[in-house]
Amino acid sequence: MSTITDLKYLKTVLETALLTAGEPLSVPMLKRLFTEDVKAALINEMLDEIQRDWRGRGGVELVRLASGWRFRARAEFNPYLARLNPEKPPRYSRAVMETLAIIAYKQPVTRGDIEAIRGVSVSSSVMQSLNDRGWIEVIGHKDVPGRPGLYATTRKFLDDLGLNSLRDLPPLAELGTLVVPQADEPPLDLVEQAERADDEAARAYAADTDTEQESYV
Amino acid sequence: MSTITDLKYLKTVLETALLTAGEPLSVPMLKRLFTEDVKAALINEMLDEIQRDWRGRGGVELVRLASGWRFRARAEFNPYLARLNPEKPPRYSRAVMETLAIIAYKQPVTRGDIEAIRGVSVSSSVMQSLNDRGWIEVIGHKDVPGRPGLYATTRKFLDDLGLNSLRDLPPLAELGTLVVPQADEPPLDLVEQAERADDEAARAYAADTDTEQESYV
Amino acid sequence: MSAVPADPALESAHGVAAGPVEPAAASGGAEPIALLFGQPVLDLPHDLFIPPDALKVFLDSFEGPLDLLLYLIRKQNLNVLDIPMATITRQYLGYIDAMQAERLELAAEYLLMAALLIEIKSRLLLPRPPKDDDGEPDDPRAELVRRLLEYEQIKLAALELDKMPQADRDFAWLAVLIEQGAEERLPEVSAADLRQSWMAILSRARHTRHHKVEKDELSVREQMSWILRVLAGRDYVAFEELFEVDKGVPHLVVNFIAVLELVKEGLIRVSQDAAYQPIYVRLATG
Numbered sequence: 001m002s003t004i005t006d007l008k009y010l011k012t013v014l015e016t017a018l019l020t021a022g023e024p025l026s027v028p029m030l031k032r033l034f035t036e037d038v039k040a041a042l043i044n045e046m047l048d049e050i051q052r053d054w055r056g057r058g059g060v061e062l063v064r065l066a067s068g069w070r071f072r073a074r075a076e077f078n079p080y081l082a083r084l085n086p087e088k089p090p091r092y093s094r095a096v097m098e099t100l101a102i103i104a105y106k107q108p109v110t111r112g113d114i115e116a117i118r119g120v121s122v123s124s125s126v127m128q129s130l131n132d133r134g135w136i137e138v139i140g141h142k143d144v145p146g147r148p149g150l151y152a153t154t155r156k157f158l159d160d161l162g163l164n165s166l167r168d169l170p171p172l173a174e175l176g177t178l179v180v181p182q183a184d185e186p187p188l189d190l191v192e193q194a195e196r197a198d199d200e201a202a203r204a205y206a207a208d209t210d211t212e213q214e215s216y217v
Numbered sequence: 218m219s220t221i222t223d224l225k226y227l228k229t230v231l232e233t234a235l236l237t238a239g240e241p242l243s244v245p246m247l248k249r250l251f252t253e254d255v256k257a258a259l260i261n262e263m264l265d266e267i268q269r270d271w272r273g274r275g276g277v278e279l280v281r282l283a284s285g286w287r288f289r290a291r292a293e294f295n296p297y298l299a300r301l302n303p304e305k306p307p308r309y310s311r312a313v314m315e316t317l318a319i320i321a322y323k324q325p326v327t328r329g330d331i332e333a334i335r336g337v338s339v340s341s342s343v344m345q346s347l348n349d350r351g352w353i354e355v356i357g358h359k360d361v362p363g364r365p366g367l368y369a370t371t372r373k374f375l376d377d378l379g380l381n382s383l384r385d386l387p388p389l390a391e392l393g394t395l396v397v398p399q400a401d402e403p404p405l406d407l408v409e410q411a412e413r414a415d416d417e418a419a420r421a422y423a424a425d426t427d428t429e430q431e432s433y434v
Numbered sequence: 435m436s437a438v439p440a441d442p443a444l445e446s447a448h449g450v451a452a453g454p455v456e457p458a459a460a461s462g463g464a465e466p467i468a469l470l471f472g473q474p475v476l477d478l479p480h481d482l483f484i485p486p487d488a489l490k491v492f493l494d495s496f497e498g499p500l501d502l503l504l505y506l507i508r509k510q511n512l513n514v515l516d517i518p519m520a521t522i523t524r525q526y527l528g529y530i531d532a533m534q535a536e537r538l539e540l541a542a543e544y545l546l547m548a549a550l551l552i553e554i555k556s557r558l559l560l561p562r563p564p565k566d567d568d569g570e571p572d573d574p575r576a577e578l579v580r581r582l583l584e585y586e587q588i589k590l591a592a593l594e595l596d597k598m599p600q601a602d603r604d605f606a607w608l609a610v611l612i613e614q615g616a617e618e619r620l621p622e623v624s625a626a627d628l629r630q631s632w633m634a635i636l637s638r639a640r641h642t643r644h645h646k647v648e649k650d651e652l653s654v655r656e657q658m659s660w661i662l663r664v665l666a667g668r669d670y671v672a673f674e675e676l677f678e679v680d681k682g683v684p685h686l687v688v689n690f691i692a693v694l695e696l697v698k699e700g701l702i703r704v705s706q707d708a709a710y711q712p713i714y715v716r717l718a719t720g
Contacts, residue, residue, distance in 0.1 A: 016276030016294045017301055019236070019610045022308070025301070033297045059233030060608060071608035075599050077233045080250045081606050084234055084242070085311075089602045089630075090396035090637035094497055094592065101592040117588055119581070120498030120543050128387070129395045129633065132626040160601035170594040175583045237606035277610055289611040298612050309621045311634065317623070318631040324659050325701070336638060350620065356662045360700050360718040367701065369659035378625055383656040387629040396637040 010038065011046045018050070024068035024159055066158035066165060092129070099126050103136050104157070105172055108150035110142050127151075135160070227255065228263045235267070239310055241285035309346075316343050320353050321374070322389060325367035327359050344368075352377070499547035500585045502529065507582070514582055517575055519558055523551040554578060657692035658701075665702065665717045673704065673713035 017033055018025060027040050027047075047069055051062040059077045062069060073081060092100070099122060102114045114122050130136045135157035138149035158165065234250055235242060244257050244264075264286055268279040276294045279286060290298060309317075316339055319331050331339050347353045352374040355366035375382065496502045506525050507514055530548055557574040599605050665671055676693065677686055693715070696702040706713045 012276045013294060013297045016290050017298055019275075019277050019288075019608055020290050020298060020612045021301070022607070022609060029301065033301050035300075059229045060236055071236075072601075073233050073237050073606045073608070075605045077230060078604055078606070080230045081234055081237060083249055083252075084238070084246065089600075090633045091603065092596070093395055093397050096395055097592040097596050098497060098588055101588050101595050104595065105588070105591055117581075117584055118498060119500035119547070119585060123394075125395060129629075132630055161595075161598050162601070162605075170591070170598070172587055173590050175587060236608050236610060239609045287611060295612065307621045309623065311631070314623070314627060314631040315635055318628045318635065321628055322632060322655070324655050325662055334635060356659060357666060357701065357717055367662065369662070378623060378628075380625060384653050386625055387632075389632065396633050 007046075010034075010042075011049060014043065014046050015050050018062065018069060018071050021070070024065045024070040026068035029068065063162055064164055066163060067155045070159070072162070095123070096126050096129060100130055100135065100153075103130075103151050104153050104166070104169060107152040108139055110148040110150060112148060114151075133160075224263070227251075227259075228266060231260065231263050232267050235279065235286060235288050238287065241282045241287040243285035246285065310343075312337075312340070312343050313346060317347055317352065317370075320347070320368050321370050321383065321386060324369040325356055327365040327367060329365060331368075497589075499544045500582060501589070502526070502544070503547065503551075504582055504586055504589075514579055514586075517579065519551070519555045519575065523548075523555050526551055550578065653688045654692050654695060657689050658696055661689075661692055661696060661715075662701065662717070665715065670714040670716040673715055676715060 013033055014030060017030065027043050030043050030047075031038055031040065047062070047064075054060055054062055054071075059074050060071055061074055062071050098118055099114055102117050103109055106113065106117070111122055111127070127136070133156075135154055136151050137154050139152045140150045141147040142150055153166070158168075163169065230250055231247060234247065244260050247260050247264075248255055248257065264279070264281075271277060271279055271288075276291050277288050278291055279288050312335075315335055316331055319334050320326055323330065323334070328339055328344065344353070352371055353368050354371050356369045357367045358364040359367055370383070380386065496505065503522070503526060506522055506529075507517060512518065512522070527548060530544060533544070554574045601607060661676055664676065677689055679686070693702070693704065697704055701718055702715055703718050704713060704715050
């Protein structure tokens with residue numbers, strides 16, 4: 001067997017480990033591959049090289065995630081792969097996604113905090129499904145009566161979204177930009193309205209009702 | 218996106234599918250990757266090319282097994298990989314897990330019932346692995362042509378999952394509100410939705426059409 | 435996407451007529467967006483009504499009172515920072531009335547929001563107490579505006595999160611096999627895994643939507659399996675033998691439903707030669 005002084009062989013071992021691992025591998029974990037003491041700096045250098053090697057060739061990329069490095073298929077190939085495997089994980093409802101967003105951006109938060117922001121009670125099953133997915137966890141308890149659990153997102157959440165850290169989350173919209181134009185602006189014309197039809201604010205247009213008409217009031 | 222007339226792209230799709238599949242892929246399965254009709258001869262040719270490409274480079278090889286093609290680590294690297302992960306618990310495929318979930322929640326069920334719910338055929342190996350594990354058993358036969366076996370979960374299944382009874386499984390009714398169906402469904406109109414408003418499975422739908430369909434997707 | 439059919443027949447059948455549309459803003463008058471046969475059109479035609487049957491579905495598309503309120507404000511292009519309380523309160527109460535007219539189960543949160551809107555409106559009518567250090571007087575709307583903006587921020591963030599590629603849903607991890615020697619380890623499975631799998635099945639609604647999911651079904655299903663096991667390998671069993679009296683009434687009821695379900699599915703036969711004679715249960719195939 002070659003020795004690890006052979007850099008090419010060392011790189012091949014690292015690549016093989018990453019191709020076969022069912023989870024992200026951190027540098028300390030990758031060091032365990034070798035009985036010799038391989039420096040973290042060297043491993044990082046090799047990882048960069050492997051990442052470069054795969055860039056542009058093949059449908060696969062090496063990504064750095066919160067808990068380590070992992071190979072994944074480029075998203076562009078998903079339509080093909082999806083045909084092979086008709087079973088897909090679920091797309092979460094708005095209730096689940098909004099709860100997740102609050103935990104991700106405001107962590108650590110209690111269930112009460114989540115309810116205060118959403119203005120509705122949070123069902124246990126919503127929390128349970130995020131917990132089952134391994135995306136959220138209780139990291140402590142708030143020192144108030146009832147000692148409610150404090151929720152935070154996990155590393156797996158970052159990994160599954162292909163993120164390195166919470167800082168890589170899309171930035172929250174500035175509160176200022178959420179304010180719509182002044183009321184005395186000229187009304188939109190039809191074309192503009194049509195363009196706004198898929199806009200978030202207009203999403204319920206299609207389902208709009210006349211319930212606000214005088215007869216109801 | 219390139220078309221499949223581009224042979225290099227076709228090869229990349231095949232390679233990516235083989236690298237991400239958790240099981241051997243046969244040529245008929247690989248054909249399913251493409252909406253176009255790709256000839257088996259061409260796929261076989263590409264597979265040979267991929268096999269050659271990997272020969273001599275990297276620690277991974279493409280091998281042809283009885284049930285199809287798959288990538289695996291070369292045996293010479295096993296000593297390294299073994300150090301990395303002395304005990305990595307294997308996972309059941311999604312097909313196995315969903316079949317198990319259906320038997321657990323809907324027992325007693327025939328194989329036909331399982332296929333009707335999953336919308337895909339259930340392979341014998343899936344049933345076999347659950348049977349070998351001692352988690353499911355045939356408890357009778359349905360009195361219809363062919364007399365298909367009726368499957369139920371066993372005591373051992375409950376024991377291995379640490380459950381006292383099936384009632385300790387997460388309730389199904391709540392689950393329906395957590396997911397939205399896949400977007401390839403044709404959107405229903407509101408009236409149709411209203412008729413279905415009390416249907417549990419439709420609950421997620423209602424939240425879907427006007428919201429997620431437009432803005433989430 | 436026009437989700438509401440603009441069917442005039444339906445419209446009159448439900449007695450919901452297209453009424454005048456609220457002005458686009460509190461200050462300005464309603465500028466028609468188009469003229470149709472000389473009549474001003476103030477809103478898009480498919481917006482004109484909602485069949486009452488669909489009201490519940492419509493409300494289901496809101497995540498709660500904040501979401502609904504935000505919709506009312508955004509729909510009319512109103513400035514959140516300067517909510518015309520009278521207009522918005524009237525519209526909100528309109529929705530609540532409609533909900534009550536349809537005898538929908540009114541969530542407490544919606545009523546609470548109505549109370550809050552009315553409170554703010556009434557406080558706006560009262561003379562404002564002057565502040566000590568000639569600062570701005572408190573606007574009673576301020577807290578509501580803060581909550582609306584915070585909620586909208588999260589709502590947008592949720593949309594963004596959902597757009598991000600998610601493992602398994604949008605991309606696949608690599609899984610190259612390592613040929614294991616020696617002993618084989620069996621996969622571990624938890625109840626949570628089963629739940630996750632069931633959610634995956636549900637999300638493929640095309641195949642499952644005809645499949646009614648009932649709350650208490652599981653205990654019945656469990657009993658069905660139990661009864662089939664009891665019957666297996668025996669010619670017949672006396673009806674009473676299937677009922678364990680000491681397990682309590684709920685158990686007996688569930689067990690009885692299980693027997694009926696098995697009969698319905700053609701899995702067992704229940705027979706009795708004559709009234710008051712013993713009832714026997716056997717496998718349908720026996």
